[in-house]
Amino acid sequence: MASGVRRIRYAAWVIRVMIAGAAGRMGQAVVAAVAGAEGMEAVALADPTLADGFADVASAIAATRPDVSVDFTQPHVAFANACACLEAGVHVVMGTTGITDDQRTEIRRLAEAGTANCLIAPNFAIGALLMMRFAAEASRHMPKAEIIEFHHDQKLDAPSGTGLRTAALMHGDVPIHSVRLPGFVAHQEVILGGLGETLTIRHDSIARESFMPGVIRAVREIADRPGLTVGLEQILFGDESAN
Ligand code: NAD
Secondary structure, eight states: OHHHHHHHHHHHHOEEEEEETTTSHHHHHHHHHHHHSTTEEEEEEEOTTOTTSBSSHHHHHHHHOOSEEEEOSOHHHHHHHHHHHHHTTOEEEEOOOOOOHHHHHHHHHHHHHSSOOEEEOSOOOHHHHHHHHHHHHHHTTOOOEEEEEEEOTTOOOSSOHHHHHHHHHSSSOOOEEEEEOTTOSEEEEEEEEETTEEEEEEEEEOSGGGGHHHHHHHHHHGGGSOSEEEOTHHHHSOOOTTO
16 A cells, blocks of 8 residues: 555656657767656657657657657757647757747747747756856957857757857857867857957867756756746756846
């Protein structure tokens, strides 16, 4: 009897997670991170290239009714995935970059109209969030700045979501230069220039594991963040200023 009670309480507490893009570079890391995290379970792997997964998020939702979808797919499918999830009452943690402003507006509308919430986070690495915060602060005092972002050569979008987000948080017009070469994971330099001096703020993700603590934190907290949240910094630092 006692063990039955424990089992019911445990079952109610486990967060049921779908991973969209589960076969991809980021998706595989998310599958491993969810498997190693307390209080959550991967109930659906959605990726058309997986023989033993679901071909799309709609069929995965219908079969498994997940609580949260973690999306690391591709810019041209992530918006439709998010809409399908929000309309079905599934929270979305969106790591895929390249979402347009119009798409973001529609995602916000769906998240505010329904019961499911959405986080769009161009970068889940704590060091990258700090880099963006320091760059925003520095640009108040050194308004001339440029960004160089470096990624692996399979990345589909340029400039990167992190580069665009950093520029949006900084003062002034900040040009972004994109380097795409094998060997890189995700790196960014923000260079600020003043009279006879420069300041460089650099962040390096040297492995995809760097993003996982942030992803897991977002999965835990998305149910308590009504509507659309933009940027993991609002969950980590309680920063409401840039939503
Ligand atoms: P990837 O190409 O390795 O993986 C994408 C996967 O999505 C592929 O396996 C593909 O088959 C799958 N896919 C395509 N259409 C799908 C659909 N309709 N449903 C389900 N799955 C589908 O790409 P990646 O390197 O893993 O990056 C994925 C995205 O994450 C990119 O947009 C990238 O910029 C972004 N990214 C974000 C962060 C962050 O911190 N937010 C970090 C790294 C990468």
